[in-house]
Amino acid sequence: MLEVSNLTVDFGSKRILTEVSMRAESRNITALVGHNGAGKTTLLRSIFGLVRPSGGSIRLFGDSVLGQPTAHIARCGAAFVPQGHHVFRDLSVGDNLLIAQGTGARRDRKAADLDAIYALFPILDERQRQLAGQLSGGQQQMLALGMALLRNPQLMMLDEPSTGLAPVLVDQIFGTISDIRDQFGVGIVIVDQNVRRLVEFADHTFVLKAGRIVAEGSASDFTDLDVLWSLF
Numbered sequence: 001m002l003e004v005s006n007l008t009v010d011f012g013s014k015r016i017l018t019e020v021s022m023r024a025e026s027r028n029i030t031a032l033v034g035h036n037g038a039g040k041t042t043l044l045r046s047i048f049g050l051v052r053p054s055g056g057s058i059r060l061f062g063d064s065v066l067g068q069p070t071a072h073i074a075r076c077g078a079a080f081v082p083q084g085h086h087v088f089r090d091l092s093v094g095d096n097l098l099i100a101q102g103t104g105a106r107r108d109r110k111a112a113d114l115d116a117i118y119a120l121f122p123i124l125d126e127r128q129r130q131l132a133g134q135l136s137g138g139q140q141q142m143l144a145l146g147m148a149l150l151r152n153p154q155l156m157m158l159d160e161p162s163t164g165l166a167p168v169l170v171d172q173i174f175g176t177i178s179d180i181r182d183q184f185g186v187g188i189v190i191v192d193q194n195v196r197r198l199v200e201f202a203d204h205t206f207v208l209k210a211g212r213i214v215a216e217g218s219a220s221d222f223t224d225l226d227v228l229w230s231l232f
């Protein structure tokens with residue numbers, strides 16, 4: 001689904017990512033963990049065409065997308081939910097979802113329509129007429145996920161969807177993310193601060209340290225968490 005090879009990113013004279021190679025399989029949950037400033041967001045932004053890398057390649061569903069505009073990458077089937085709750089605060093929940101509704105035809109998977117979003121997030125159904133800015137942080141995060149899902153992506157990249165949420169909401173968000181994968185067949189690439197939780201949750205994890213991939217594996221490869229922390 002996604003294959004990043006030897007990706008290098010420089011901001012001015014500062015090298016931020018050094019020959020990063022990672023891949024994410026369709027319908028899998030792929031995690032990216034690492035310290036603050038390791039380059040996780042920069043990697044997601046590069047894949048989505050928001051950062052211009054200095055070298056390497058990015059292939060999405062078999063096509064080379066490095067250097068392509070974000071609109072093209074979105075049309076290829078990728079969606080990016082940035083950190084923070086990017087919703088239109090002064091519009092109702094229902095209007096936010098209407099704006100996000102896409103027309104992209106899905107081939108082999110169930111299309112996400114408004115009914116499906118409301119079934120997945122009953123709280124958004126209850127609050128359809130409420131202003132998005134009046135939702136709690138967790139509810140706004142669910143709205144942002146719903147808006148991204150309505151564009152019928154095959155790959156969703158999520159930057160810290162649970163950061164700043166109460167533990168009970170963290171559980172809900174993680175549960176929702178696996179529902180999105182299971183119900184809509186969407187592959188997920190996720191960055192999150194809840195590292196222990198994320199590594200157990202993901203099919204595969206990549207560890208990024210100072211702009212380089214230093215380890216990768218499944219949860220069983222990281223059962224000894226001391227090993228994981230030593231990689232940070």
Ligand SMILES: Nc1ncnc2c1ncn2[C@@H]1O[C@H](COP(=O)(O)OP(=O)(O)OP(=O)(O)O)[C@@H](O)[C@H]1O
Pocket residue numbers: 011016034035036037038039040041042043
């Ligand atoms: N637009 C930019 N211009 C210059 N430097 C940048 C820019 N964006 C990020 N950086 C730098 O790149 C490095 C990696 O930042 P990035 O945001 O990718 O890290 P991160 O792993 O997502 O960190 P966090 O866990 O804090 O979100 C940091 O040193 C940051 O200061």
Ligand SMILES: [Mg+2]
Pocket residue numbers: 040041042083159
């Ligand atoms: Mg970040």
